[in-house]
Amino acid sequence: MTYGHVDQETGEYVIDRPDTPTPWINYLGEGVYGGIVSNTGGGYSFYKDPKNQRVTRYRYNAVPDDQPGRYVYLQDRESGEYWSPTWQPVKDELADYECRHGPGYTTIESVYDDIAAEMTYFVPLGEDCELWVLDIENEGEETRTLGAFSYVEFSFPDAAADQMNLDWTGQIMRSRVDEDAGVIEAYSSAEEISYTHATSAEVAGFDTQRREFVGQYGTLEEPAVLDAGAATDSTATHDNVIGSFEHDIELDPGERERIVFLTAPERDDDLIEKYEDPSVVDEELDALQAEWDEYLSTLQVETPDEEMNTMLNVWNPVQCRSTLYWSRTASRYQAGLGRGMGTRDSSQDTLSIVHAVPEQVRETLESLWEIQFPDGHAWHQFYPLSGEGDAGLAKEDPSKPQWFSDDHLFLVLGTVQYLKETGDDDFLEAEIPFEDGSTGTVREHIERAIAFTDEHRGKHGLPRMGYADWNDSLNPDDGSGEAASVMVAMMYCRVLREVADLYEFLGDEDLAAERRTQRAEEIGRIDDHAWDGAWYTRAYDDDGDVIGSASEDYQQISLNTQTWAVLGGVDDERAERAMESAHERLNTKYGFALLDPPWEGEGTIDRIGGTTTYPPGAKENGGIFCHAHTWSVVAAGLLGDGERAHQYYRQLNPMTHEDEAELRRTEPYVYVQNVLGPAHEDFGVAKNSWLTGTASWAYVGATQYLLGIRPTFDGLVIDPTIPAEWDGFEMTREFRGATYEITVENPEGVESGVESVEVDGEVIVGDVVPAFEDGTSHEVRVEMG
Structure with missing residues (x-):
């Protein structure tokens, strides 16, 4: 109906x-x-x-x-x-x-x-x-x-x-x-x-x-x-x-x-x-x-997928703007009483919108860097009226660490994306206060964030969990120094690669090399201590025992470390095998369950934390956490698998479930945070619409990794990964004030690969279209092959 x-x-x-x-x-x-x-x-x-x-x-x-x-x-x-x-x-x-x-x-x-x-x-x-x-x-x-x-x-x-x-x-x-x-x-x-x-x-x-x-x-x-x-x-x-x-x-x-x-x-x-x-x-x-x-005209598409066109041309960017304004504070599901603007949340919200409102994104990033501590970690959230920050959910259990292991890393990723999109290198030298009132340049803030992760390590030298990583309800760190996050290790690899690329672009070859060496060492630790034979483990608990292994009764496999193995560029062969395992074990009609099998029974909350308070199939306990599902679109795009990138996108797109309104219940024009998973008796019911990180990453996954047009320090890279049956698509996109009219043709029916790129009738070398002056318009013709 x-x-x-x-x-x-x-x-x-x-x-x-x-x-x-x-x-x-x-x-x-x-x-x-x-x-x-x-x-x-x-x-x-x-x-x-x-x-x-x-x-x-x-x-x-x-x-x-x-x-x-x-x-x-x-x-x-x-x-x-x-x-x-x-x-x-x-x-x-x-x-x-x-x-x-x-x-x-x-x-x-x-x-x-x-x-x-x-x-x-x-x-x-x-x-x-x-x-x-x-x-x-x-x-x-x-x-x-x-x-x-x-x-x-x-x-x-x-x-x-x-x-x-x-x-x-x-x-x-x-x-x-x-x-x-x-x-x-x-x-x-x-x-x-x-x-x-x-x-x-x-x-x-x-x-x-x-x-x-x-x-x-x-x-x-x-x-x-x-x-x-x-x-x-x-x-x-x-x-x-x-x-x-x-x-x-x-x-x-x-x-x-x-x-x-x-x-x-x-x-x-x-x-x-x-x-x-x-x-x-x-x-x-x-x-x-x-x-x-x-605002909407800054990026428009025409693809063979009509539901994708509707979402990318109107409702997905509308939702992205709302999340940038209000993070997760006030909706039909969040009463706006105790939750401020999330550091991790707002950092990710900038990723999808920086091409359209770069000035506002810079202001958001400046506000977020102001709640970073001198040691490199950041408050988990802040309140826009006062600017004050606090530890968010961690306040409910002061015996646990009062910091999250991913907040500061997502802030680095948001900042690097801003620099790629705008070319505003001066932002790196902007002086911004730390939480204690001392000041430092944005570059110094980035370096402190990297140092914090490097200096806080748990089992096998992997980054320490803190109160939680991206999964707020995974809380195994009670302070022994053993609890560690494999997902954060993979995020750290992506951060180090992004920062190394930045330094190389700026001409600082020595610091770029140092960050690449750090990244190689982190990949070694992941390969040595997180590979489970067919997928990557999720974490280590406070006793140093593994979470997310085939040897366990519950949560044998987790989604996030399979997708982030690809996003972090950890190991190409293993990452591809890990994504295949995730597809086999976790994928459903409505998207990927976050883990399998779900936790149940007594005696698990002290070890794992809030995940086990949910019934099997709900939220983080085996539910379809849509924000996490978006990373499967990015991963499939990076692996060159156009069929699955598009499949994963459509599974998530609410427009494709419009005729299931009685089951899903939520709005068919915006993304939700979660859908009840296959272990739940109400499998398919959607929850918590509008203010969710799903919106930003769904937009990024579709436009930058499925359609494959994304910013770099040098220009726009053209790297589509689409279904073989598509004969192509079109995109109008603004980049650094110029307008790019991009036509992608797929005469050979391939899923990825670019044969040639023409800009204003001239063939260019490679697949990166250079940045042009503000106010100019340019025709880009791409042939896949």
Whole structure:
């Protein structure tokens, strides 16, 4: 069963029935003021920091689901009947319904009793506010008299206190109303806030006290104000503050009226007056769409795979932008209460987006380097409002190491990718503080990161695990000095190769050679102590015993060390055999399980950690962790296996599972973090959409390793690995300000290999297209063979 489709002309995802298996959401805003909105108007907003500057409230795991949100009720004044044009919260059967999620905006259209309503939600570019644009039209043959009632529920700025310290927050939130100006403010005796809900229309009434609007023991589905047919003009002196305006509307047949509601983190009368003009609202929406079109235009593809085209041209880069803005902090699955912007997460998020917004990526990297300690490791996360960092999940068990073994390494990889994409070598000499206030150049930060891994080693000299590596729930390190991560050893090999290439490009041959020697020594340790005969082991525990070996009862094989053996360039022959083992043991219809067999039974949590708290087949315990699956696309691309690179990509692509919406439940236009694995009774159910590292690596895997066009220090390398039956593909890509129109032809039906490359009609030597001046456009013709 399907619930919608992609509009191929606009790129919007069109939902044509409101009762989706889970709320299907969209993100509003571009990293400052923003929030989420669902296909029925549910969701919430925040300003700069979802934890410390929450603007509107949301109730997780609530019944009914996906409330509150950005609502308008419409009421027939003669009959008293009322409904929600967004379906929620009243849930009356609408004669027509359509939600159109687009980049940065959502429009919900419906018809009820001959009244057509359209609600468009968006955050204007550069503004700290959101607009709800309500257009109402009388499609009947008689004049209609209607009432319109808005509803938004304000949060205390500290989102955790708003949920948990109800005595305090319930006493200090208040409201004031400027009825003539059409402005409601929520303010506090403890915080300098003036959260605002404003309207462009003449006010017939208002409410700011939730209890009065809903009624004692009432619900949003049947609020007391709508039952009575009139607002109460309530003012909140404490407790739950809302913003609700009542408006009188009279429409002749065919007549249309617009009301614009504005919600903002502070009162700004100039801003309110600006958006009372309907033409200005339309101009701002056009400007927003034009800005998104410009962003998306930086990389466009045309391949024989239509679902791939849809994802790469619209929804994958839309999702990548959201993850760069908000990391993993605030979604339908993360409440934004305790999780900051992840160091590892944000570092990886930059990989997919640096070609489109290099300045923003540089700012992100600078912020991340500032939470690195002088010894080279980094805080696991930071909070954008304060800039402060902390150890993340490790705080829950202070007896374990309070650092993660991969954070600083992913930060190096993100920085090197930025340098390849932009050619901004000056960034290496930028002075950036360490966590303690001392300073160093970016190059010094990189060297400290390398030194930390080199100086913290466990069993067999492999890098020590710390609290965890990429797998947050693999926690065998209790401090004996034995626990080690094979995955981090492989990551370290990739980091050393990338940094050696950088130094060689900069002309520092001695340091490049030193890093290559370190890398060769690390590969030797991996070959000597991590090869299990047909695949690589995963780690060593605190007693020095192996994890991820055929000799074990559980987790005999793990995905990550098979893919990273290829990504790290550890041993070509063994890595290819390891990937074959992973394909045989771990691959499923929906992607690779993270390990097999899953852990079960008692007595394992002390040895392994959080993985064993999940039932078999869930999350890290044998679930399909989609972020990890993306590395199989990269690995297959590096191995030149086009059939499998494409197979692995399609297994992951949510568009290919669009007709399984009842099973998967999540949005078919964005990636998820995980899917329940084959050992679980609900195999195939997807979880945790939108804010996941899957998005960035899926984009990187598809564009840079399957289609094979990726940045180097010298230019764009053309190295496609595609299915043999493809006759080619096209890509338009911006690189260092120039535009490359790339046509790849595959006349011999090969999976990899390049026979010739022409740039502007001239054959070049090799497969690296040089960088050109900003603003220029170039034709690149590639023949595979």
